[in-house]
Amino acid sequence: MRNRLVLLLATVSGVAVGNVYFPQSITPAIAAGLHVSPGDAALVITAAQAGYTAGLFLLVPLGDRVPVRRLLPTLLVVTGLALLGAACSPSLPVLAALSLMIGTSTVVAPIIGPFVAGLVPASRRGVTNGLLLSGGTGGMLLARTLSGYLASWWSWRVPYALAGVLVLALAVVVARALPDSVPATRSPYPRLLLSPLRLFREERDLRRSCLYQATIFGGFSAVWACVALLLTGPAYGYDARAVALLALVNAGTMIVTPMAGRLVDVVGPDRVTVVCAGAVIVSAVLLALASSGSLVMLVLGTLLLDVAMQSGMTANVVRIYALSSGARSRLNTAYMTCAYLGGAAGSWIGLRSYAAFGWLGVCALVGALAVVPVVSVLVPSRATLALR
Template identity: 60%
Template sequence: MSRRMLVLLAVTCGVAVGNVYFPQAVGPLVASGLRVDPDSAALVVTAVQFGYAAGVFLLVPLGDRLSHRPLVVTLLGLTGSALLAAGVAPALPPLVGASALVGVTTVVAPIIGPMAAGLVADDRRGMVSGALLSGSIGGMLLSRTAAGALGQWWGWRAPYLVAAGSVLLIAVVLARVLPATRPPSGQRYPALLGRSLRLLASEPELRRSCLYQAAVFAGFSAVWTGVALLLTGPAYGLGAPAVGALALVNAATMVCTPIAGRQVDRWGSDAVNLVCLFGVLASAVVLAFGAFGGAPGLVALVLGTLLLDVGMQSGMVANQVRIYSLRPDARSRLNTAYMTCAYLGGSAGSWLGVRAWAHFGWSGVCALLGSLAVVALARHLAWTRAARRAPAALAAPPT
């Protein structure tokens, strides 16, 4: 894989993932433009997120059954068409329906990841996974800022139409340059869906990776749910733009994830996971000082969220490299199980974060993050001890 192709695939991942997140920035503009209340306009965000979860489970396994070029190009074409439909929607119901379709079809990032892993040597998978994840992070962070600016200048429809044009342009480019691949599996579609669940039951390394990411992503979601309440509450008295500004600080993770990928190639996934889990645990301590407010508290929030983001995203690189090495013929289905568990953990973390804030305030949110990090870290250390004993047990004479 050439560097130019890797950059193109990273940009594709960023644009696709950005389609899930940019509606968050234009919700108020949708409400005023379509003359509906803000709660109803929030259905647009809900629809695209639920659609994405459904797309990960239903469509990503097709990466093991179909050639990647036609699959990726077709999904991008459907996404672009759905974005166009959303951009010209005359009322809220068709906008919600189009948004759900955007979510279902904009799942090319988890399809491109396994495809790219199969196009490079084993000792380059960490670097490639880190680069693709960096593109996804960039799309997640920058799409909300860009959509907010476009919506403020030209109305809520502009971000949808610009996103549609970007997606369709990328589809045309990939149709010409994406390398042809041979599908690794000939199983029927129902068997592909069931295989993701069976892999989760039969592969302990997959379950371990899912536990790490679900726990850390749950803490991540809890923190970002609570930090919005903290910054807009009496401790800081800031507006909603402050939350977006804090999120942009974490664009540094775009630089850190490729570095993490190279460290995975050098030291292995388990060593990087250990460092990341300790980093997430340390972030809970740093974030707790954010409860004091003022400039010192704001510095603690910046440093703590940055440490948390780096730990979460770098750990994802390590986890994905581990699972991609398990079954070369089922990488898309492995990634389906992994991503589904991660998003379930994130959803649970958002729910738990709101409850922790309601009962214990910001300290409760930080304690929740720390507890989840301890759970993952304890599992990792237990596995490390068991792995060290296993060779010794095999070498010992029978008794």
């Protein structure tokens, strides 16, 4: 597989992931532009995330059923048109409905990963997947930062319009660049939807990967759900722009993730999983030291947490892609759904931990969650043997 195609698909993944995250930075501008409260404007974020979760379950399994050369451009066109429609939205209900459509159709990254895994040798799946994850990370970080500044300079409609044009342009490029592929299955659509549940029940390594990523992503989500409260609180006293700048600092993750992928190819997923979980525990300590106002500790802690989470994801997807060459999209559906459920739970528990115990409570939660994969790999018990 040519490097240019991998870089193209990494770019597509980044743009697609960014479509879910950039509304987080422009909610105040949306509220002002549509004359609604900031709380009501947050419905746009919820709709996009709900749509993405629905797309994981409803559309990602089609990667095993529909030729990817046809599926990806179709989803990109739908996403691009919905983004342009959102830029012209006259009211919040219309924008929320289009955000739901955007989130549902922009699930191309979980389709690209299994597709690429089938085109490269097993010895290069780690580094290739690391490159794809770097693209997604870059899209998330840049989308949050650039959209906020574009909305402040011009209008909240500008990020939607530019994203729509970019997605439609990528749809044309992808349609020409992707190679032909043969679908892995001809199963009817209802059977495709049930297949991830069956795979989860049958494949122990899939259950392990789901557990590991749900716990680590839960800790990651808890930190990023609460870090704005810390930065704008009395310990730091910054404004909301500091959150976007902190996220941009963590762009170093894009460099480290492909290196972690190479390590997975050499030593295997389990060893990398343990190292990443240990790094999350260290990051929890650094973040705890940041509670008194140390910006250096906060930057180091969030950077290490981001690197560990993304590197652990690389190890987990390599593990599940090795289970079946004909069901990678459905395996990824089960895995990503569990990961996002863990992230949602982590955000919910993290906010309540912050309210009850402050920032140190969030750090304790992160450390406790990271212990789960370490114990599961190094100290198998009756419960963890059921997963393994």
